[in-house]
Structures are given as structure tokens and as C-alpha cells.
Amino acid sequence: MLVLLVNDHLLKQAHPGLVTGKLSDVAGLVVAPALLALLLWRRADLVATVLTGALFTAVKTTETGAELASQAWTFVAGPSRVLADPTDLLALPALALAWWVRRRTLHHPASARWRIIVTTPLALIAVTATGAVMPPPSAEAVEVDGAGRVTVHTDTSMDWVSQDGGRTWTERTGEDTRRPAQSAQCVPGQATRCYRLAATRMAVEQSDDAGVTWRPSWEPSAGELKRLTRQYDSSGVRATSLAVQAQGGGHVVVVASGMAGITVRDASGTWRHAGWPGATSAEVDTGPERNVAIFLAACMLFAGAGAGLRQYTVAYTGSALTACLGLLLLLSDDNSLPYSYYAPGMPFSTLGLLMILAGVVGSIVLGWAGRPRPVPAAIGVLASPLVYGAVHLPFTGWAKGTPDSYGVAFAFAVLLTGLVVLASAAAIRNDARRADPDHHAGP
Structure with missing residues (x-):
């Protein structure tokens, strides 16, 4: 369970x-x-x-x-x-x-x-x-009209229009004259250079021999793709359509990237993710990692205090476990729908708060009555914020692009948290040995 x-x-x-x-x-x-x-x-x-x-x-x-x-x-x-x-x-x-x-x-x-x-x-x-x-709006189709305008159609009543090859964009009310989304197109006047959407991933491939062979042209890194899915939605971040426009002796490629907005290849050949022009980029959601950090920090706090108890250890463990499970329910409800709006009964947040209150009160009473040693309790208090930082900070850096890989951030979080826990356990064990008269008495 x-x-x-x-x-x-x-x-x-x-x-x-x-x-x-x-x-x-x-x-x-x-x-x-x-x-x-x-x-x-x-x-x-x-x-x-x-x-x-x-x-x-x-x-x-x-x-x-x-x-x-x-x-x-x-x-x-x-x-x-x-x-x-x-x-x-x-x-x-x-x-x-x-x-x-x-x-x-x-x-x-x-x-x-x-x-x-x-x-x-x-x-x-x-x-x-x-x-x-x-879900947020989604860029669904791209087309280039006879006047040289690039239009990105969304699944709402608003579209985005560029008259300078995707450098700047203007929002306008959508029209019902859009053509079906296209997944491949060759450069006008240069039939040997073609682009197409990859079939199984968010990527664009290009061909220099009129479609006989294809090679990758653009694809977000694994870290960037995961950040995009955290900003928007994993099912909505996808390449849905592209259009190619000849411009300034070269050409531009505009890709509709679903909820992630617009991706553009300029005339120099540089790809960039434009997102939703003029709008502040959605923050990368690190809420799940933050909640894990809060949960582990609370567990560390209770564990440190309980490690130094001389009495009522079992009862204290039960109270601490109740508080931690209540916190788990409260954090879980923070990332879910408000259950009380849809189903009868007590919402998770209310039940979680009640469990936290009961667990904390029980832990305080039993901790005070159990004649705790001060050093383990102090270690728990000091280690708790360190555990939180060890878990959450690597993912905060990943959300800003450093490191780029989510796996590297996860490895850093595990390593740092392990170091904090091992150091705390060693300090608590050392204090227990000093407090044990049999350890000092010897055979």
C-alpha cells in the first residue's frame, strides 16, 4: 500500500x-x-x-x-x-x-x-x-500564401502570421480558409532540397536528392524535449505540419509544434524554437520533484528526532508515519484535480491535513516523553533542508538548461541526497555509541 x-x-x-x-x-x-x-x-x-x-x-x-x-x-x-x-x-x-x-x-x-x-x-x-x-492552444497547420505570408493555424480562433520569414509574428483572428496540414514540402524553385516531419518523433528530416535519401535536419535534445513536455503536455508537444518559403537567396522552414508553438529554420540554416511569439514562455514544471524533496525532507526530520529516543520508539514511529503519509496526500492533491468537486467524501487535502496534525502532535508528545538525545534531533533539523536542496536544486538547474540532461540532474539528486543521508546516519550512530555505557565499558 x-x-x-x-x-x-x-x-x-x-x-x-x-x-x-x-x-x-x-x-x-x-x-x-x-x-x-x-x-x-x-x-x-x-x-x-x-x-x-x-x-x-x-x-x-x-x-x-x-x-x-x-x-x-x-x-x-x-x-x-x-x-x-x-x-x-x-x-x-x-x-x-x-x-x-x-x-x-x-x-x-x-x-x-x-x-x-x-x-x-x-x-x-x-x-x-x-x-x-x-490543454493550452496548439499550433496545428502552416501555410504560405501567394503574398508571401506564413500563417500558423491553431486549434483556437486565433492564428499567427509572419511577413518576414518567421522573424516576427502578428496575432489575428483565424479564418476558415486553411488548407490541410502538410507534413512534407520541397523548396520552391529548388526541387532537390526537401523537408519532411519525422514519422515517430518530434523532428524534421531533409533530403538533398529530391526525396531519395533523408537525414536529420532538426530535433530537440532529450533534455529540451522533456522540458517542453513539462511546460505544456507530453501528448501535445509534437510536430504537426511544416511549410517552406524561399527568401533572400535561401529559404526558411516553419514547423507547427503543437502546444509548444512554432519552430523556425531561418535563411542561414539555424533552427530555433520560437514558442508562442510575444508571450512569456511557460515555466518548466518541477512540482513533482519539489514534492518529492519536501516529502523526503520531512521524513529526514522525523527520522532524526526518532533516532535519539530512549522510550516510545514504536509509538513515535507510527505517529511520524501518519504525518508523512498525510503530507504525501497533501502534496498529491496539489498536482491533481480538486476531488471534492467531482466525488463525494473528504478531499485528499483535508484528510492529509488531519493526518499531518494528528501525526505531528503525537510525534511531539511522544518525542518529549521519550527522553530524546539532543544530537540526533539537531542532526535531523539540519539535514532536513539539506535533503530538500539536494533533491530539488539539480532539477531547478535542469529546468533552466543546466544540465541539459534530465538523467544527469536525477543522478546528481540521488548522489547528493545519498551523501546527506549517509553523513547524517554516521553522525547519529557515532552519538549513539558515545551514549551507550556498554560500548565504553568494554569486555
Whole structure:
């Protein structure tokens, strides 16, 4: 359940992709049978497990199942979209893990009522999906008219027009005389030089032999492309159309780049991403990384204070965990739709605040009563902002272009955070040895 909470509400936003997607499926299949069993008669573990597998297979292999799941999820957690993806069936062996966990619990006393009351809402929250916001305008088509004007048509009522080969642009009300978007064109008067949009990625290819062979002409770097998808939307950043115009002894190429706006190759052969002319460029969203930084910093703070307790360690750990999970819900709600507008019940932010309040109060009381050693608590206080900076600063630099690679920023964040955690753990351990009389007494 904890894996599902952290993965779906933090890691998926920070690192969407194959790993977080499949991890979500695996964790969901482990949690779902236990939740489903609560709705069935006593000792229906096998039925719940088989039914979970059958429903999961139907949703992932049929459009009807995916659509029904989308409607159900929309009712529970606000506007959602579930997609059919047969590759997700690779996660089905996780049901064996769910069954193994259940069989092991048969040899232990029944769970206390308070555990069921606490964990059931958290499990329900863990399996809810986040929604999407309305997309910004998108550049859809480019054309050059007989007067030498380049027009970029958008999916709204406004278009962009340039009369100087893409150097400057003027906004105007769109007209309904646009031609279909074209994906390839040769230079007027120079039939051997042609340009076309790449078929599978945001890129432009050029040919110098009238289309017999093609080579790359322009493509954003991996870091730049990821920044664009963070500024706008991953599905909306794409090359949709291009137009070529002869100008000043050379030629210009104008590309409609979806939500990312306009990309231009000038007469000298230099490519530049113009974006939306006259508008301030949208900031690169590093909110997911910031939320991870806040979460880890809070965990470091609680861990430092708890490491020096002489009493009530288990109770303190429970309170600290409640506060951290509440913070996780609060941060998750910051990047999602306002659930309270779409579904009945308590919104995540309210539940998160209540959990934070209860966890912090409990941690303070237990920390004070547990006779803590001052050094570990001080280390936690000092290390907490260092962890935040170690996680977030590399991504802040990446958002501004240094480093260009997201992978390098991620590696720096992991390295710096690891150094802070290891140094803090070593200092706390050293303090514990000095405080242990048996360590000094020797054999």
C-alpha cells in the first residue's frame, strides 16, 4: 500500500514511464484482492483474487472494459481515463504475492479493528488515479500564401502570421480558409532540397536528392524535449505540419509544434524554437520533484528526532508515519484535480491535513516523553533542508538548461541526497555509541 501511495502520487508525476507504470499495476494487484474481499462474504479470499485477475484482464484487453473502468474511476476520484494495454498483463503474477501474503496472515491473530479502519481508507486513496487539466492552444497547420505570408493555424480562433520569414509574428483572428496540414514540402524553385516531419518523433528530416535519401535536419535534445513536455503536455508537444518559403537567396522552414508553438529554420540554416511569439514562455514544471524533496525532507526530520529516543520508539514511529503519509496526500492533491468537486467524501487535502496534525502532535508528545538525545534531533533539523536542496536544486538547474540532461540532474539528486543521508546516519550512530555505557565499558 505504501509503494502504491508513493509511486502513484509522487513518482509517477516525477518520472512517468514504463517502470512507474508497471510498478503501479503490480502494487495495485497486491492491494486490490484484500479490498475486494471486504465486500464479499467471510473467507472469500480465493474469489476476490480470481475476480481481481478477471476484471484486470478485461480492462486491459478490451475497449469496453477500459471505458467502464474509466466511468467507475471518474465517479470515485473525478475525471479519469483508463486505457486498454495488454502489456500490463505482465503484472498478473502479483496476484500470487497477494495470495501468499493472505495465507501467511492466517497463522497470525486477526487484525485489530483500528488497523482495518486506518488502512482501508488509505488503500482506497492509494488506488485512485489523478486527472488532467485542460490543454493550452496548439499550433496545428502552416501555410504560405501567394503574398508571401506564413500563417500558423491553431486549434483556437486565433492564428499567427509572419511577413518576414518567421522573424516576427502578428496575432489575428483565424479564418476558415486553411488548407490541410502538410507534413512534407520541397523548396520552391529548388526541387532537390526537401523537408519532411519525422514519422515517430518530434523532428524534421531533409533530403538533398529530391526525396531519395533523408537525414536529420532538426530535433530537440532529450533534455529540451522533456522540458517542453513539462511546460505544456507530453501528448501535445509534437510536430504537426511544416511549410517552406524561399527568401533572400535561401529559404526558411516553419514547423507547427503543437502546444509548444512554432519552430523556425531561418535563411542561414539555424533552427530555433520560437514558442508562442510575444508571450512569456511557460515555466518548466518541477512540482513533482519539489514534492518529492519536501516529502523526503520531512521524513529526514522525523527520522532524526526518532533516532535519539530512549522510550516510545514504536509509538513515535507510527505517529511520524501518519504525518508523512498525510503530507504525501497533501502534496498529491496539489498536482491533481480538486476531488471534492467531482466525488463525494473528504478531499485528499483535508484528510492529509488531519493526518499531518494528528501525526505531528503525537510525534511531539511522544518525542518529549521519550527522553530524546539532543544530537540526533539537531542532526535531523539540519539535514532536513539539506535533503530538500539536494533533491530539488539539480532539477531547478535542469529546468533552466543546466544540465541539459534530465538523467544527469536525477543522478546528481540521488548522489547528493545519498551523501546527506549517509553523513547524517554516521553522525547519529557515532552519538549513539558515545551514549551507550556498554560500548565504553568494554569486555
